[in-house]
Amino acid sequence: QLQASGGGLVQAGGSLRLSCTASGRTAGYYAMGWFRQAPGKEREFVASITWNGDSTYYDGAVKGRFTISRDNAQNTVYLQMTGLRPEDTARYYCAADVNYRFREARRMNGGAMDYWGRGTLVTVSS
Numbered sequence: 001q002l003q004a005s006g007g008g009l010v011q012a013g014g015s016l017r018l019s020c021t022a023s024g025r026t027a028g029y030y031a032m033g034w035f036r037q038a039p040g041k042e043r044e045f046v047a048s049i050t051w052n053g054d055s056t057y058y059d060g061a062v063k064g065r066f067t068i069s070r071d072n073a074q075n076t077v078y079l080q081m082t083g084l085r086p087e088d089t090a091r092y093y094c095a096a097d098v099n100y101r102f103r104e105a106r107r108m109n110g111g112a113m114d115y116w117g118r119g120t121l122v123t124v125s126s
Contacts, residue, residue, distance in 0.1 A: 004094050007120030010084055014124070018079040020094030020117055030115075031100035032077045033108040034068060036090035036122075046092070047079060048105045057105035062088075084124045091119040 006018040020032065033048040047068040048057045056068050067080040077094060095113035 002094050002096065002115055002117030004092065004117040004120040007092060007122045009123045009125065012085055012124055012126050014084050015080070015082045016084065016122060018081065018092055018094075018120060018122075020077045020079075022075040022077075022096070022115075029072055030096040030098050031105070031108075032068075032070065033095050033097065033113065034077075034079045034092060035095060035108075035110055036088075036092045037119075038087075038090040041090075043093070043110050045107050045110065048108045049077065050103065050105050051101065055103060055105040057107060059107070081122070084122075086124050086126045089122060089124045091121050093117055093119040 001023050002020055004020045006016060010016055029051040031051050034046040035043050036046050037043040045059050046062055047066055049068045049070055053070045065083040070077040094117045096115040098114045
């Protein structure tokens with residue numbers, strides 16, 4: 001099970017840190033990704049991190065503003081978001097890919113993810 005938390009309401013330019021904690025069958029060293037879905041839009045990839053945290057990958061819309069990291073001892077993946085914009089408003093989901101063991105992180109396909117969290121809502125006001 002993946003549990004995302006840390007969402008909320010923030011003004012443009014503000015920051016939030018999302019957390020995704022794994023338990024049970026999902027508490028393994030898996031490649032992880034963050035995705036988001038805004039109202040009326042399709043789910044989109046945000047960022048990914050390899051199982052050991054050595055490599056990360058970001059969508060161009062968030063690169064330089066968001067940072068993905070992980071603490072495997074705590075079974076937790078983070079998404080530090082800074083310089084938030086109204087267009088970042090969405091429900092954010094974490095997901096695990098149990099089969100991806102490559103050294104380099106990459107853009108992840110939501111359809112290929114094995115486990116999903118419920119999501120946490122981020123609202124950025126202008």
